Amino acid sequence: MVLPPLIPMIDEAMDSDLVIDMQDVSVRRGTNVLLDQINWRVELDERWVILGKNGAGKTTLLKLASAQMHPSSGTVTLLGDRLGKVDVFDLRPRIGLASAALASRIPPAEHVSDIVVSAGYSVMGRWREAYDDIDHDRARTLLRQWGVERLADRQFGTLSEGERKRVQICRALMTDPELLLLDEPAAGLDLTGREDLLARLSEFAADADAPAMVLVTHHVEEIPRAFTNVMMLRDGSVVREGLLDDQMSEQAIFDTFGVEVYLSKRRGRFFASVA
Numbered sequence: 472m473v474l475p476p477l478i479p480m481i482d483e484a485m486d487s488d489l490v491i492d493m494q495d496v497s498v499r500r501g502t503n504v505l506l507d508q509i510n511w512r513v514e515l516d517e518r519w520v521i522l523g524k525n526g527a528g529k530t531t532l533l534k535l536a537s538a539q540m541h542p543s544s545g546t547v548t549l550l551g552d553r554l555g556k557v558d559v560f561d562l563r564p565r566i567g568l569a570s571a572a573l574a575s576r577i578p579p580a581e582h583v584s585d586i587v588v589s590a591g592y593s594v595m596g597r598w599r600e601a602y603d604d605i606d607h608d609r610a611r612t613l614l615r616q617w618g619v620e621r622l623a624d625r626q627f628g629t630l631s632e633g634e635r636k637r638v639q640i641c642r643a644l645m646t647d648p649e650l651l652l653l654d655e656p657a658a659g660l661d662l663t664g665r666e667d668l669l670a671r672l673s674e675f676a677a678d679a680d681a682p683a684m685v686l687v688t689h690h691v692e693e694i695p696r697a698f699t700n701v702m703m704l705r706d707g708s709v710v711r712e713g714l715l716d717d718q719m720s721e722q723a724i725f726d727t728f729g730v731e732v733y734l735s736k737r738r739g740r741f742f743a744s745v746a
């Protein structure tokens with residue numbers, strides 16, 4: 472009798488810390504190849520930054536990682552469930568997502584506390600659901616942790632861009648997700664707003680109880696301290712992938728962005744200027 476191979480099955484079953492597993496993933500639209508043969512594994516204790524210029528495929532990658540899109544080919548497994556074989560409506564509450572596209576769907580008159588508390592029901596704002604005290608307590612705690620508790624009763628449309636970003640992160644964390652995806656969280660912020668947000672993200676990323684994190688950005692200056700890994704994308708293909716300190720180099724930036732830079736690292740942060 473021929474026994475089935477046991478070892479690969481055991482490996483897969485035991486790796487419960489594997490949050491994202493993409494194998495040979497491509498996304499095509501007509502003749503456009505948005506992502507080409509991506510292989511990517513994210514573990515629970517990892518904090519990834521996705522770097523690339525406009526059109527590199529970063530948002531497409533996040534759409535796969537947030538179960539908003541299926542690949543044209545290859546396999547995407549999120550939190551142990553394979554896309555195509557799982558009800559994405561069960562999966563999505565386990566994944567927190569903050570992006571400009573989501574923010575643009577928040578009605579300006581919606582109250583901050585309602586935007587956060589309603590995340591558990593995958594609706595925007597209060598709708599007609601009745602929430603438990605425990606939900607309201609969690610929303611308040613998150614708003615306090617991210618420094619925006621005083622805004623709980625304000626309408627979203629009256630907030631500054633920096634305040635909006637932090638409220639979106641609170642909403643993304645409301646369901647206590649195992650994976651947090653942040654699409655350009657520092658975009659549109661002034662220096663103070665950016666540095667405040669990065670400090671908070673750095674502190675959060677260093678917390679061993681925080682979820683796995685993936686942050687998309689165009690700028691190396693926007694990589695928070697305590698981030699561990701990087702994927703650099705260009706034209707839908709991976710240019711570099713691995714530990715941040717191993718992969719970040721002037722050559723890697725040139726290969727990704729097509730521009731020569733001086734790259735430095737100061738107090739745990741990267742800085743690039745054109746050479």
Ligand SMILES: Nc1ncnc2c1ncn2[C@@H]1O[C@H](COP(=O)(O)OP(=O)(O)OP(=O)(O)O)[C@@H](O)[C@H]1O
Pocket residue numbers: 500503504505523524525526527528529530531532689
């Ligand atoms: N539905 C579609 N049909 C055809 N091409 C598309 C479609 N959606 C996206 N693209 C193209 O795929 C490429 C990757 O888009 P994507 O939004 O993932 O890039 P990005 O790295 O997030 O860019 P940015 O930094 O500007 O947000 C772009 O060239 C875009 O024009």
